[in-house]
Structures are given as structure tokens and as C-alpha cells.
Amino acid sequence: MKNQSAFVIKQAFYKSLPVLAGYIILGIGFGILLRNAGYGLFWAFAMSSFIYAGSMQYVGVGLIAGGASVVTAILTTIMVNARHLFYSISMIERYKDTGKYKPYLIFSLTDETYSLLCDGQVPEEASGSRYRFFVSFFNQCYWVTGSVIGSLLGSVLPFSTEGIEFSMTALFIASFTEQWLTGGNHIPALTGFLCSLLCLVLFGPEHFLIPAMLLITLVLTAVQSRIRMDREGTE
Amino acid sequence: MNFDVHAAALVLAMAFFTWLLRFLPFLVFRKNTPGYIVYLGKVLPSAIIGMLVVYCLKDVEFSVAPFGLPELIAAVSVVVLQRWKRNSLISILVGTILYMVLIRTVF
Numbered sequence: 001m002k003n004q005s006a007f008v009i010k011q012a013f014y015k016s017l018p019v020l021a022g023y024i025i026l027g028i029g030f031g032i033l034l035r036n037a038g039y040g041l042f043w044a045f046a047m048s049s050f051i052y053a054g055s056m057q058y059v060g061v062g063l064i065a066g067g068a069s070v071v072t073a074i075l076t077t078i079m080v081n082a083r084h085l086f087y088s089i090s091m092i093e094r095y096k097d098t099g100k101y102k103p104y105l106i107f108s109l110t111d112e113t114y115s116l117l118c119d120g121q122v123p124e125e126a127s128g129s130r131y132r133f134f135v136s137f138f139n140q141c142y143w144v145t146g147s148v149i150g151s152l153l154g155s156v157l158p159f160s161t162e163g164i165e166f167s168m169t170a171l172f173i174a175s176f177t178e179q180w181l182t183g184g185n186h187i188p189a190l191t192g193f194l195c196s197l198l199c200l201v202l203f204g205p206e207h208f209l210i211p212a213m214l215l216i217t218l219v220l221t222a223v224q225s226r227i228r229m230d231r232e233g234t235e
Numbered sequence: 236m237n238f239d240v241h242a243a244a245l246v247l248a249m250a251f252f253t254w255l256l257r258f259l260p261f262l263v264f265r266k267n268t269p270g271y272i273v274y275l276g277k278v279l280p281s282a283i284i285g286m287l288v289v290y291c292l293k294d295v296e297f298s299v300a301p302f303g304l305p306e307l308i309a310a311v312s313v314v315v316l317q318r319w320k321r322n323s324l325i326s327i328l329v330g331t332i333l334y335m336v337l338i339r340t341v342f
Contacts, residue, residue, distance in 0.1 A: 014324075017324055018324055018327045021331070043246070046246060047250075050246070050250040053253050056253060060245070060249050064242045064246070068245065073248045073249055077248070077249045078252060081252070081253050083286075085260060086279055088256075088258070088261055089264075089279065090275065090280050090283070091276070092268055092276055093268065093273060093276050095261070102261075107254060107257060111287060114283070115284055118280035119280065162338065163334050163338050163339070164331060166309060166330070166334040166335070167330075167331040168291060169306070170309070170313045170326065170327040170334075172288045173288055173310050173326075173330070174313055174317050175323070176284045176285060176288050177313070177314050177317040177318065179280070179281045179284060180281075181321070183281060188282045188285075189281040189282065191278075191282050192284065193285030193289060195282075195286070196289035200293055205293040205294055209286075209290065212286055213286070216279075216286065217275070220275065220278050220279070220282060224274055227274075228274065
């Protein structure tokens, strides 16, 4: 029993490694920004523990420093984090029987955690929930650790880390490729990529995410009968 | 020392609404998940990953030098490595190091 548990934790740690560098570095960036805005360790720790949403926290620094109203903060949160609705919808079935782990699994569903867990692969079915919990938990540890380091260091870093943020991009590209290689039907992947690209061109980098999500849902709904028939044909 | 109440209110508001967005679908479809939502759950993961790839590259300028070449070269190397080795850790590590080297030395 004990060995089995250690095995699951080890597998989860291995799975979470691609996120480690990215989260530490992005977390440090956040901690530094927040400290420069006049909010120290307590705030960095609290925000990374309770909000735990990377891009939202970066935006949040601006809101707090600028003394935004609560209503503005709420509206901004909904705009920036609307994509989390999508992540949750696609995890409803997968997280169905995760028992006591469920609340934390839902709370900790960030972009990166989602990309690690959305393929549904676990080392062994029986300990799946535990495995998912530890992958999610390790990721948040990296994020909180990074934020705390950033807050403590201020802007003095011993080495240049320019370009390390590409690890996040690389993570998504690797997940995309892996799903492409394992999944039979490529329509969903192509829909996601091409709709987003189209909306990026039309709406620009600041505003393309919400139109892209709407267009993706629309297209996937339109091709629903075709894909469903396809699945029944192959299964 | 004065505790910044307004900042605390903002943090709480951001936290609560982030939770709400994450929990809402689970609360709404707690009992029976409609077939349409189950379908979305199956096709959305690959679509969203496609969207996140675009999201990560959204600020790359393809019209001015170096025309997004470091990103493109590193991205292609990740795809090729993933096809070849099927090991995400290796693909991500090599791709990131290659990118860091490229922006320092070549471009």
C-alpha cells in the first residue's frame, strides 16, 4: 500500500516537471511586480494560494496598484478567466468519481494543469484521482514558491532568464502534438487552432480570446453530428 | 501599520469569481450531463490546446525582424521531438533551451 502510494506521487511529480520551470519563473515575475507595486510577501502568498490563476494575477497587480473598484475587478476576472468555464465543462465526466479530491481538483484547474490532465491518461485507473490531485498540487506548489521567491528577491536576480517563458508555449505545443498523434479525429484540434488564429487576426492580441471561444463552440456544435457518427464508426 | 482593506476586497473578489467560473459547470450539471455537454467535453480539450498555442504566440511580431523565427524554429523542434521521442519533458526542455540560445546568439 505504502509503496503504491509512493509510486503514484512519483509519477505525478514526473508528470508535473514540465510546469516546474515555467511556474517558478512566471511566479517570480508576479512576485516582483507585486512588490514593486507596494505589496509584499503576504499579498503574493495570499493571491497565489487563493486566486491561483496566472494571467489574472498579473492583471490583478494593475487593478490593486491602480485602486480599481470591486466591480471593475469582478468584470475583469470574468473576462480574463472565462476560459475556465471551458476547462471545467470538458472535465465534468473525467472528475465525476474523484470523491474527496474533487473540490481541490476543480479549484486548481489552471491552463497548465488542464493541459497536463485533459488527455485523461493516468498510470493506473484505481489511483487516478490521487494521481490527478498530486499533479495539481505540485503545480500550485511551484506557483506559490515562485511568487514568494519573487516577492523576497525584488528585482535582483543572479542570472538572466530571458526566454525561459517559452517553456509554457513548448508545453502547449507538446500537448497539442501528443493529442494529434493519439486522437483519431483531427477536426477539434484544427478547429481550435484555426478559429483562434482567425480571431487573433480579426480582433488583435488583447481581445481575441472570447470571440475565439465562441467561434470554437459554434463550429464544434455545427460539426457535432459528423464527429459523433465518426466516433461510432471507429469505436 | 494599516491593513489595506480595499486591496483585500479586490483580492477576495478576484478569488471568488475565479472559483465561481471553475465550479459553475460542475454545479449546474451535477446530476445528469446533457449529451451535448458530454460531446463538448470530448472535443474541447484538443480545441482548447490549439487555442492556447495561439494564445502563447499572440504577441510575436511576424512582420518585423526577426519575423518570429526564433519562436517558429523552437516550435517546430518541439513538434519534431514529440513525434520522434513521445516524451513531453524532453521536447519542452530542448525546445526552451534552443529558444533561449537562439534569442541570445543568432537573432
